[in-house]
Amino acid sequence: MAQNKPLIGKLVLVTVAMFGFGFALVPLYDVFCDITGINGKTAAVAATADNAVIDTSRQITIEFLARPNKDMPWVFKPEVFQMTVHPGEIHIMNYLAENPTGRMIVGQAVPSVSPGQAALYFHKIECFCFTQQQLAAGKNMLMPLQFYVDPALPAHFNTITLNYTLYDVTQAWDAQQPPQDNIGE
8 A cells, every 4th residue: 555655646646737727728728719819709808999991992791690598598689680891890780688587687698700710800899798788577678789890801701700699697696796785674
């Protein structure tokens, strides 16, 4: 048994190192995607279109897709499914959300741009995806998206698809709320 202690120590060390590496993979993957533009991830910060030059010689088709996650009971869809834009032009379009349930639900939309390299050139100025969205029971709302396509978009890109997946984050949101003070009851 004493002769196995060094081997057991090494195996425990390898196990801990593998767990640490697995835990670090998600942030490392996010950094890698931010740098390379792979997987269609867009920056989580608002872009600005100051001094943007509009390229009227080009037209880019933007396709809008939306789907709620399987655990999200909302109806969620784009107001329009396709739009033709000139690079550099600022556009606003809306997504429609409806909560058909009998309870308040908080949603968080996660965007993806395809093809992945085009994500570097698709800039959101204002987006409902930057914040969590509360929607009361039986209510609906318009969720605006303000965006532009960078004129530096390579010429071989003619179509960009923006896809949102909407998640129910009500439990996480509830956990972050300060406790209610019941003084005086």
